[in-house]
Amino acid sequence: MDFRRMTMSDISLDLYEIYRSMGYPDPDFPPEDMKSIVEGLLERFAPICHPQFHYIESTVDGLSPKGIIMKGLSGAEKYILFIATAGLEFQEEINKISEEGDIVKVYAADLIGSEIAEATVRECAKAIEADYPDQGVSNSYSPGYCGWVLSDQREIFSRFKGATCGVTLNDSCLMYPIKSVSGIISVGAEVQKREYGCAICGRKDCYKNRLKIKKK
Amino acid sequence: MAEFPQLHDAILTGNLNNAVAATKEAIAAGAEPGDLVNNYMIKAMEDIGAKFEAGQAYVPNLLMAARAMKGSLELLKPMMQGSGVTSMGKIVIATVKGDLHDIGKNLVASMLEGCGFEVINLGVDQSDQKIVDAVNQHHPDILALSALLTTTMGNMKVVIDALTAAGLRNSVKIMVGGAPISEAFAKEIGADGYSANANEAVALAKSLV
Numbered sequence: 427m428d429f430r431r432m433t434m435s436d437i438s439l440d441l442y443e444i445y446r447s448m449g450y451p452d453p454d455f456p457p458e459d460m461k462s463i464v465e466g467l468l469e470r471f472a473p474i475c476h477p478q479f480h481y482i483e484s485t486v487d488g489l490s491p492k493g494i495i496m497k498g499l500s501g502a503e504k505y506i507l508f509i510a511t512a513g514l515e516f517q518e519e520i521n522k523i524s525e526e527g528d529i530v531k532v533y534a535a536d537l538i539g540s541e542i543a544e545a546t547v548r549e550c551a552k553a554i555e556a557d558y559p560d561q562g563v564s565n566s567y568s569p570g571y572c573g574w575v576l577s578d579q580r581e582i583f584s585r586f587k588g589a590t591c592g593v594t595l596n597d598s599c600l601m602y603p604i605k606s607v608s609g610i611i612s613v614g615a616e617v618q619k620r621e622y623g624c625a626i627c628g629r630k631d632c633y634k635n636r637l638k639i640k641k642k
Numbered sequence: 643m644a645e646f647p648q649l650h651d652a653i654l655t656g657n658l659n660n661a662v663a664a665t666k667e668a669i670a671a672g673a674e675p676g677d678l679v680n681n682y683m684i685k686a687m688e689d690i691g692a693k694f695e696a697g698q699a700y701v702p703n704l705l706m707a708a709r710a711m712k713g714s715l716e717l718l719k720p721m722m723q724g725s726g727v728t729s730m731g732k733i734v735i736a737t738v739k740g741d742l743h744d745i746g747k748n749l750v751a752s753m754l755e756g757c758g759f760e761v762i763n764l765g766v767d768q769s770d771q772k773i774v775d776a777v778n779q780h781h782p783d784i785l786a787l788s789a790l791l792t793t794t795m796g797n798m799k800v801v802i803d804a805l806t807a808a809g810l811r812n813s814v815k816i817m818v819g820g821a822p823i824s825e826a827f828a829k830e831i832g833a834d835g836y837s838a839n840a841n842e843a844v845a846l847a848k849s850l851v
Contacts, residue, residue, distance in 0.1 A: 449700040459656075460702050529712075529752055530656075530705045536745050576740060576793050598740040598767055 428553050429589065431478040434471060437545040439538075447537050463534050467523075475516045477542055478591045479550035481508035481611075488581050491610065492573040499564050501616030507582050508566065509608045510550050511591050512542040517603035539605035547607050554611055562617030568609035569599075576600070582608050644671050646682050649714065653686035656706025658713045665714040675718040679758065683711055687756045691841035701749065704840055708752035715755075729760040731783040731851035734776050736764035737820075738797035743790035746820060746840070750786065753840040754847055770797070770804035777810050783851045786843070787833075789820040798823075799831040815850040819843055 444464060445453035456464070484507045491499070499505070520535045547566055555563045569578045579599040583590055593606045601608065646668045652660035668678055690707040693699035733754055737747050744766045755761045762780050764772065777785055785805075789795040798818050805811045817835040818828050828836035835850055837843040 448702050457702075459706070529709050529748060530702065532748070533702065533705050533745055570791055570793050573792070576791075596767065600740065600742050600767060604742050 428557065429478070429480040429591070430549070430553065431476050431591075432546070432549065434468075434475050434477070434542075437477055437542065437549055439468075439541050439545050441541075443544075444534075444537050444541050447540070448534075460534070463531060464538065467531065467535050467538055471516060471519060471538065471542075474519060475542065476513045477511065477516075477546040477549075478513055479508060479510040479546055479553070480586060480589055480591050481506050481550055481554060482585060484585050486610070489578050489610070490575060491567060491569075491578075494572050495567040495574055495610075498567055498620050499610065499612035499617070501562065501614045501618065502564070502612030503561070503614035503617075504558075504612070506554055506611045506613060507585055507609070508547070508550050508554075508611065509583070509586060509591050509593050510543060510546040510606065511593050511601075511603050512539050512546065512605035514592050514603055516542060516605060520605075543605040543607050547609075551611065554613065558613045561613045561615060563619065564612040564617050565619055566607075566609045566611050568607055579608060582610075644668075644673060646671075646673060646678065649678060650682040650686045650689075653683055653707055653710045653714065654689050656690075656703055656710050658706075658710045661710035662713045662717065665717045669717065669721070675721045678718060679715070679722075683714055684757055687711055687753065687844075691753070691844060694839070694841050701840075704753060705749060708749070708756045711756035712752070730758040730848065732760045732762070732780060733784045733786055733847060734762045734764060734773070734780055734782040735786040735788070736768040736773055736776070737766040737788045737790075738773075738794055738801060739767055739769045740797055741789050741791055741794040742766045743788070743820075746790065747786075747788040749840045750788070750819065750837075750843045753844050754786075757844045757848075759847060770801045773801050774804050774808050774810065777805060777814055778808070782814055784815045784817055784847055786847070787816065787818045789818075789823065792822045795820065795822050795827065798833070802832050817843065817846050817850060 442453045445456040450456050484505055486505055516539055520539060523535050524532050570576045576599045579595055583595055593601050595601060649664040649668055652664050687707060690699055690703060694704055735747060735751050737744055751761045751763045764776055787798045787801060789798060802816060815834040818833045819837045823836060825836045835846045837846045
């Protein structure tokens with residue numbers, strides 16, 4: 427079990443991913459106007475944001491990840507459940523940005539928040555790998571993706587006994603702060619980091635697969 | 643008759659400051675708000691939409707153009723009240739229950755507003771009852787529904803069924819969109835139209851009113 431509250435300098439943001447999500451054909455060289463907006467927002471978030479994660483050892487009993495996820499978790503000797511979040515401070519700041527009414531900034535801040543949450547998950551995965559140095563550690567899988575029902579969030583959250591990094595669920599099982607990720611990772615001698623969920627999930631109606639098809 | 647190509651260009655390039663300045667200049671020159679909106683601003687939004695379709699512009703360009711359009715419209719709105727300049731139609735837009743994704747929806751809302759529609763944005767995670775209530779209250783021409791997740795797209799059908807049960811289905815056109823949605827899905831759930839992006843959404847809305 428581990429809990430970590432970090433600063434922005436503790437996580438590694440992939441700026442390329444932010445610009446790629448905006449659709450720019452060469453995310454290494456985003457247009458100056460958008461680069462300036464993103465950099466301005468990062469300066470705004472840096473002193474106030476505290477991304478955090480918490481993970482616990484648990485089981486899959488009572489959870490219903492689909493076959494495709496179970497395949498990704500195969501070989502598990504242990505299951506780790508985690509909650510990672512960009513943090514309440516980020517949420518409060520993006521709420522302020524929304525109130526300011528600049529739709530371009532809100533859009534960029536939203537993508538930055540997604541990347542902060544993903545970078546926090548990467549830090550969480552690193553901490554798990556450090557805890558089990560001689561074991562294989564899988565990729566992470568989350569309810570809402572690869573056909574895993576969102577309602578399993580309730581069961582996952584109940585296992586943290588209130589220590590959820592300040593993340594709460596609404597009646598639709600959606601998380602607040604919005605830029606939060608919950609999920610499962612398996613650990614075991616036979617566990618491999620298989621191709622990530624999107625690479626193995628064939629759902630044609632999933633937007634990530636559509637993007638993949640579009641790229642080809 | 644004076645011409646204001648700088649207003650068109652400012653919106654096309656997404657330059658808010660230039661758009662506001664060009665609008666002020668046009669007002670000072672005695673331009674009619676309806677003329678500015680119809681002949682320069684909406685044209686600019688159509689042009690940026692065409693560039694997007696052609697792969698020559700990206701989502702941020704659409705947003706920047708919509709932001710510039712909004713800045714100009716704010717200056718013109720007080721002059722348009724009671725002037726007979728009417729909106730192209732009223733649209734209620736929402737992301738369905740269970741889904742917190744609002745960037746795509748807000749982009750569509752901004753583009754629709756920019757192109758002359760009155761838009762009532764309900765927000766995200768909206769239950770069928772809240773959407774039915776909004777349709778009842780606002781009597782929109784179009785209801786636009788958004789979903790990003792495969793696990794929530796089914797709630798669009800729930801909304802359509804609820805509108806039918808409330809006797810409102812025939813009073814409003816329904817358009818759907820969002821990454822997992824397809825034309826086939828839209829037909830399957832009984833929607834009136836589907837659009838794959840914000841630009842198509844504007845064209846679809848125009849065809850539905």
